[in-house]
Amino acid sequence: MARPQSYPKADTRTQWYQSKYPGSTMNANVGVIHTTEGTDWPSYGGGTSAPTITAKPDFKAKKLLYRQHFPIDKSARALVNASGGTETNTLNAFQVELIGTCDPATHRKWSKAGYTYIFWPEAPDWALRDLAELFAWLDKEHGIPLKCSVKFLPYPKSYASAGGQRLSAKAWQAYYGWLGHQHVPENFHGDPGDFPIEKVLAYAKGVKPPKKPATKPTSSIVSLAGGVKPGARHKQVRELQQLLIKAGYGPIKGAVTDLYGVETQKAVTRFHDQNPKYRGAGLLRDPRIGPKGFTALQKLAGRR
Numbered sequence: 001m002a003r004p005q006s007y008p009k010a011d012t013r014t015q016w017y018q019s020k021y022p023g024s025t026m027n028a029n030v031g032v033i034h035t036t037e038g039t040d041w042p043s044y045g046g047g048t049s050a051p052t053i054t055a056k057p058d059f060k061a062k063k064l065l066y067r068q069h070f071p072i073d074k075s076a077r078a079l080v081n082a083s084g085g086t087e088t089n090t091l092n093a094f095q096v097e098l099i100g101t102c103d104p105a106t107h108r109k110w111s112k113a114g115y116t117y118i119f120w121p122e123a124p125d126w127a128l129r130d131l132a133e134l135f136a137w138l139d140k141e142h143g144i145p146l147k148c149s150v151k152f153l154p155y156p157k158s159y160a161s162a163g164g165q166r167l168s169a170k171a172w173q174a175y176y177g178w179l180g181h182q183h184v185p186e187n188f189h190g191d192p193g194d195f196p197i198e199k200v201l202a203y204a205k206g207v208k209p210p211k212k213p214a215t216k217p218t219s220s221i222v223s224l225a226g227g228v229k230p231g232a233r234h235k236q237v238r239e240l241q242q243l244l245i246k247a248g249y250g251p252i253k254g255a256v257t258d259l260y261g262v263e264t265q266k267a268v269t270r271f272h273d274q275n276p277k278y279r280g281a282g283l284l285r286d287p288r289i290g291p292k293g294f295t296a297l298q299k300l301a302g303r304r
Helices: 104-113 125-142 169-173 197-205 236-246 262-274 291-300
Strands: 030-035 053-058 063-068 093-098 177-180
Touching: 053 125, 063 125, 093 125, 125 197, 177 197, 236 262, 236 291, 262 291
Parallel strands: 030 093, 030 177, 053 093
Antiparallel strands: 053 063
């Protein structure tokens, strides 16, 4: 019997891209969760980077509105898929984009500006329950298991691979169930951050969600390694480059790499131009980030 290809609650007309981008036929068995980092329906470049479905909060009605972009068993386009690398979009991946943010820095900014939005690591129960309906339907109709065996890291720790959460190509190919954009190989994105996946899966199964144990706040600020200096190679240079870009001091041509080259030095100089108290004494141009500057940069990039 043919499996239903449209979610019953979804609008399949407004942003339907299947005729423009037919994609590959697949058998959906894994779900990938994204966040849009915006507050309204994304354009997705006319479909070039669209997921399978997008969910937008309706705060007045306390429900999610859905727009579907591709059939369930056709490949979507929201993942990076490097030429010659492992398959991502076409590897049986159903993809859902959640309108809102997972970034604590954006959360603070939008809150201060008075925006109405969802910070998905702290999403309200009504939104999680609505999303759970989608998960339960996908389990029933397509067999995407209501399980998750990966850890969702908070953003920005989840960006790139520094947190150790991103799967290898082999692990990705063998995975069944639910995970985030932060887990998919060949991708650098860190969404959906510390997403409450256990709650959603519990609601989808019709059971009581587990309580999270109380934990003491821990700092994600790290120290600068002594080998991180202009002209040198060091694995922490990759982290430095990512932080500079995240904090708005990019672009850095050639990033991400372990070389503290000319382009990285230019970005560090831009950081010092806007934060002169971290510049070396008596220097008009300082390409060294320095321990205090590195700490400040991490905070500017959203770490706490």
